[in-house]
Amino acid sequence: MSRELTLRDALREALIEEMQRDERVFLMGEEVAEYDGAYKVSKGLLQEFGPKRVIDTPIAELGFTGIGVGAAMNGLRPVVEFMTWNFAVLALDQIVNNAAKTLSQSAGQFKCPIVFRGPSGSAGQLAQQHSQTFESWLANVPGLKVISCIDPADAKGLLKSAIRDDDPVCIMESELLYAHKGIVPEGEYLVPIGVAAIRRPGTDVTLVSYNKMILTALEAAEELAKEGISAEVIDLRTIRPLDVRTIVESVKKTNRLVVIDESWPFASVSSEVAYVVQKQAFDYLDAPVTRVNAADTSLPFAPTLVEEYLPNAAKIIRAVKEVMYLHK
Amino acid sequence: MNSVVEKKKMAKQQGKKAEYSKEQYLFWYELMLRIRRFEEKALQMYGQQKIRGFCHVYIGQEAIAAGMESAIRKEDCIVTAYRQHGIALGRGVTPREAMAELFGKFTGIVKGKGGSMHFFSAPNNYFGGNGIVGAQIPIGTGIAFAEKYKGTDNLCVTMFGDGAARQGALHESFNMAMTWKLPVLFIVENNGYAMGTSVERTSNITDLFKLGYAYDMPSEAVDGMSPESVHEAITKAAAHIRSGAGPYFLEIRTYRYKGHSVSDPAKYRTKEEVQSYQDRDPLKTTEEKILELGMASAEEIQAIKERIRMEVEDSVQFAEASPYPPASELYTDNYTQEDYPFIRD
Ligand SMILES: Cc1ncc(C[n+]2csc(CCOP(=O)(O)OP(=O)(O)O)c2C)c(N)n1
Ligand SMILES: [Mg+2]
Numbered sequence: 001m002s003r004e005l006t007l008r009d010a011l012r013e014a015l016i017e018e019m020q021r022d023e024r025v026f027l028m029g030e031e032v033a034e035y036d037g038a039y040k041v042s043k044g045l046l047q048e049f050g051p052k053r054v055i056d057t058p059i060a061e062l063g064f065t066g067i068g069v070g071a072a073m074n075g076l077r078p079v080v081e082f083m084t085w086n087f088a089v090l091a092l093d094q095i096v097n098n099a100a101k102t103l104s105q106s107a108g109q110f111k112c113p114i115v116f117r118g119p120s121g122s123a124g125q126l127a128q129q130h131s132q133t134f135e136s137w138l139a140n141v142p143g144l145k146v147i148s149c150i151d152p153a154d155a156k157g158l159l160k161s162a163i164r165d166d167d168p169v170c171i172m173e174s175e176l177l178y179a180h181k182g183i184v185p186e187g188e189y190l191v192p193i194g195v196a197a198i199r200r201p202g203t204d205v206t207l208v209s210y211n212k213m214i215l216t217a218l219e220a221a222e223e224l225a226k227e228g229i230s231a232e233v234i235d236l237r238t239i240r241p242l243d244v245r246t247i248v249e250s251v252k253k254t255n256r257l258v259v260i261d262e263s264w265p266f267a268s269v270s271s272e273v274a275y276v277v278q279k280q281a282f283d284y285l286d287a288p289v290t291r292v293n294a295a296d297t298s299l300p301f302a303p304t305l306v307e308e309y310l311p312n313a314a315k316i317i318r319a320v321k322e323v324m325y326l327h328k
Numbered sequence: 329m330n331s332v333v334e335k336k337k338m339a340k341q342q343g344k345k346a347e348y349s350k351e352q353y354l355f356w357y358e359l360m361l362r363i364r365r366f367e368e369k370a371l372q373m374y375g376q377q378k379i380r381g382f383c384h385v386y387i388g389q390e391a392i393a394a395g396m397e398s399a400i401r402k403e404d405c406i407v408t409a410y411r412q413h414g415i416a417l418g419r420g421v422t423p424r425e426a427m428a429e430l431f432g433k434f435t436g437i438v439k440g441k442g443g444s445m446h447f448f449s450a451p452n453n454y455f456g457g458n459g460i461v462g463a464q465i466p467i468g469t470g471i472a473f474a475e476k477y478k479g480t481d482n483l484c485v486t487m488f489g490d491g492a493a494r495q496g497a498l499h500e501s502f503n504m505a506m507t508w509k510l511p512v513l514f515i516v517e518n519n520g521y522a523m524g525t526s527v528e529r530t531s532n533i534t535d536l537f538k539l540g541y542a543y544d545m546p547s548e549a550v551d552g553m554s555p556e557s558v559h560e561a562i563t564k565a566a567a568h569i570r571s572g573a574g575p576y577f578l579e580i581r582t583y584r585y586k587g588h589s590v591s592d593p594a595k596y597r598t599k600e601e602v603q604s605y606q607d608r609d610p611l612k613t614t615e616e617k618i619l620e621l622g623m624a625s626a627e628e629i630q631a632i633k634e635r636i637r638m639e640v641e642d643s644v645q646f647a648e649a650s651p652y653p654p655a656s657e658l659y660t661d662n663y664t665q666e667d668y669p670f671i672r673d
Binding site for chain 1: 434440491494662673
């Protein structure tokens, strides 16, 4: 039994189920309670769980994130919502210097079971400060786990796993895709952290992506199919730990890899994927690993510049033809 | 307050309290009108999808921009948040430059690169619209630091919302500004809400000006619905700051008539509350005062309105006719180094 749900409602179900299951779970962030969430992910939660467990904060990211970390160290299981991950930059001190390091610093005496979540990436013409993709930044930090997924069913299962996880987990959603629909199973289920999903099987080339770029990769795969090119599309779902096995197995089959990644190219998710593939599947590669990232620039406001900046199907198809040596 | 007679009486009393020249009143009136009409047009253009992304308008808060510009100098600096079209127009950014920017056009004040939240104008000492809530508080403090360092007697007006006042950066900045006696005028534009969150819901301290007390900073509340009050308060604060005595903090009490941004239906407040501020609308009261004090005739007021209407209309035509920045502009203005080696694979 299953039904169609939006990403927003799937995430909301995960929150409700986990809050019903465990008294220690609470939600905190800007506009999460009375306003039902800036993007309505927490709609109705205040009514159901009351102000003790659904908490509106002032605009004070560093402070309320630190409060979350302290509460997690002292036995609670906070879910901290950032209105977007751009604003979590203010809270990176607590995420990186504390949440990620509590277990190590205390030699295992204190753990930090906390979830940081919110939308990541560009969302139209929002300009430089509101369009950033920080997956690779956070994935760089030992101690953190990083999830970035827009499939409603998987996002729900992953959020539930994250809330039950004893380590700090960062979850990246997407402002543009909260209304994105997918089939979501009824009833209780979890999706394990650290396992990628094959969204489309194929034989000629592997496309690896995550978050909203997975839809762009699928669009490109559809186009390529018309030209007789069979692309396998892998949705990482979790960035850290990276599911190296699924990627490597696919590359062993297709011998070609294009990574589609909305983060900036330098030290990005695509860099890491390219590294592990050349290291573990060097002999299987028929072409250099190629990637389609956001441009190596800030994202300005004008629509022409947004278009130029972002990966799109045409850029992906061009990259695929490059690794297949199909130059026009 | 409801009848016109009473309003006129009030205007007379206020007028007696604060005697300003005809030029002064007309300056305030014109600027407030330009901002109001510009913002109304921006909303209309947003509705037609000519403008996209976020769009936070200044309608209701115009008296602050007006009273501020008359009380400071052109050489003084200003930095504020994303609700900034009005501040930029007050600084001297033209409606054409502003509207084209909202449209994302190459002729905009920042070449279509910033949009609604990020106007900047170096010739006007306008250090921008900042999209990260509270980030401009230390930045404004730093701009003031530089003025002191360079030995000028200019100040930096550092503006932020009531929501931003809850960021820790405010306290760090207040402390350093006070300790180092920096020429900074902190202004919190308290419009009662940060998105859907009222001031009362974010702190025990709802008289925001009292936040300055913790640092012994001179701090006051000001009526933001009156350009006279804003002008008076800022004139006094600016004199204090220019004397070398250090920063000053003003809580200017105002109201935004519209939602937080175009997508906010503003269900968290009552019609009556909105009306209570609109009853004291600075544009309306200033117009009444000008007429009543005989500073301009009804025909002259009409002529000003017509001129502003044309100006705003012209800004739309200009924006429409302007091109978008070419794709190659993506790689300009990221580094000052002209041949910077971007990753382009
Ligand atoms: C650091 C940060 N957190 C959250 C946001 C999202 N946000 C944008 S405006 C805003 C409300 C700010 O309210 P206030 O400071 O009162 O300014 P006003 O909109 O009333 O002018 C919020 C929460 C942001 N832009 N930056
Ligand atoms: Mg406000």
